[in-house]
Amino acid sequence: MVRDYSAFLPGSSKAQPAAAPARSALEALGWRPFFAQQIDATALTETPPVRVLSVHRGGLQVVGDGIEELIPPGPEATVGDWLLLDRALPRNSRVLERASLVKRRAPGHDRQVQLIAANIDTLFVVTSCNQDFNLARLERYLALAFDAEIEPVIVLTKTDLVTDPAPYAAEARTLSDRVAVVALDARGAAPAAALADWCRPGRTVAFVGSSGVGKSTLTNALSGNQAIATQAIREDDAKGRHTTTHRELHPVPGGCLLLDTPGMRELQLTDAAAGIAELFEDLEALAAGCRFRDCQHETEPGCAVQAALDSGGVEPARLARWRKLKAEDAFNSASLSERRGKDRAFGKMVRGVMKETSRRKR
Ligand SMILES: Nc1nc2c(ncn2[C@@H]2O[C@H](COP(=O)(O)OP(=O)(O)OP(=O)(O)O)[C@@H](O)[C@H]2O)c(=O)[nH]1
Numbered sequence: 001m002v003r004d005y006s007a008f009l010p011g012s013s014k015a016q017p018a019a020a021p022a023r024s025a026l027e028a029l030g031w032r033p034f035f036a037q038q039i040d041a042t043a044l045t046e047t048p049p050v051r052v053l054s055v056h057r058g059g060l061q062v063v064g065d066g067i068e069e070l071i072p073p074g075p076e077a078t079v080g081d082w083l084l085l086d087r088a089l090p091r092n093s094r095v096l097e098r099a100s101l102v103k104r105r106a107p108g109h110d111r112q113v114q115l116i117a118a119n120i121d122t123l124f125v126v127t128s129c130n131q132d133f134n135l136a137r138l139e140r141y142l143a144l145a146f147d148a149e150i151e152p153v154i155v156l157t158k159t160d161l162v163t164d165p166a167p168y169a170a171e172a173r174t175l176s177d178r179v180a181v182v183a184l185d186a187r188g189a190a191p192a193a194a195l196a197d198w199c200r201p202g203r204t205v206a207f208v209g210s211s212g213v214g215k216s217t218l219t220n221a222l223s224g225n226q227a228i229a230t231q232a233i234r235e236d237d238a239k240g241r242h243t244t245t246h247r248e249l250h251p252v253p254g255g256c257l258l259l260d261t262p263g264m265r266e267l268q269l270t271d272a273a274a275g276i277a278e279l280f281e282d283l284e285a286l287a288a289g290c291r292f293r294d295c296q297h298e299t300e301p302g303c304a305v306q307a308a309l310d311s312g313g314v315e316p317a318r319l320a321r322w323r324k325l326k327a328e329d330a331f332n333s334a335s336l337s338e339r340r341g342k343d344r345a346f347g348k349m350v351r352g353v354m355k356e357t358s359r360r361k362r
């Protein structure tokens with residue numbers, strides 16, 4: 001489905017409510033005390049704050065109070081970042097400390113860390129009341145959100161396609177008592193009201209989830225479904241094809257800021273140990289009581305996790321998901337050489353076992 005961004009285009013004021021509350025241009029862009037307290041009054045006038053709306057090869061598209069420009073590449077910034085714009089030397093603009101940051105390791109050799117998006121307030125983790133619904137997948141996104149210091153909210157779509165969506169919502173609620181769960185029909189008027197709490201003016205939100213769960217439908221719903229003609233923002237890629245612009249922050253007139261990037265949709269779990277620990281804080285706390293610090297919670301003596309499992313204090317399926325998520329994160333976070341090392345160690349182990357077996361046969 002093509003996302004309809006026409007309401008976000010410059011000059012579009014159709015979604016503006018008649019009596020919008022007065023709010024500074026910066027606040028509407030997400031400016032708040034967390035950023036303001038990082039600078040003094042002189043810096044504020046000499047180097048005005050601007051927010052990065054998009055990142056292109058040619059530079060950074062930034063907006064601020066009466067400012068809208070493309071500055072050359074230089075500052076190590078990503079979509080959503082706040083910069084103190086150095087008018088004389090834009091590439092020296094300072095990046096303000098982030099309230100949240102989504103990053104990932106680049107595929108390929110050096111596996112450098114790539115910045116995906118900064119200063120997102122809410123990550124809507126979208127799934128549907130159908131076979132897409134999967135606790136392990138939801139947990140992966142929740143851990144990523146926690147790791148990036150973003151508040152996750154689970155959005156369950158397609159409630160209209162099942163007789164009773166309640167069991168889905170109930171299962172989603174078992175994942176964490178710190179995560180809100182919203183169940184809705186993504187088409188129509190429901191989302192704007194149901195998600196209003198997180199989509200107030202000046203808030204920055206993003207949707208993640210598998211293909212087809214309703215992210216575009218929700219995006220369009222938040223923009224007020226104002227435009228009738230579908231008019232996605234597009235740019236030509238190197239091969240002359242039209243592709244939806246990557247890494248864009250779209251200010252919804254009179255509303256929140258919406259981040260839509262393919263990089264966000266394909267989030268992989270890497271370097272998210274802290275987020276996993278936060279999501280599974282009860283199991284982490286148990287594990288602190290294991291005899292060995294590197295306990296794998298399998299057959300080790302003095303394993304507090306196994307003991308809790310035996311006494312029924314831990315749900316086996318959840319424990320299995322925790323261990324799998326940790327293993328996935330460790331593997332994805334390892335450098336290439338570390339992975340090779342692991343492969344070598346594994347190969348050596350396999351060869352050792354085979355030697356042992358053939359010797360026994362003789
Ligand atoms: N009945 C019903 N259909 C829905 C709902 N949410 C989404 N759909 C439909 O599901 C299809 C896929 O929705 P999209 O919004 O394109 O899904 P997406 O997550 O953006 O998918 P990608 O762009 O592939 O990532 C569309 O035909 C929507 O109309 C819902 O709550 N109820």
Ligand SMILES: [Zn+2]
Nearest residue numbers: 290295297303
């Ligand atoms: Zn243990």
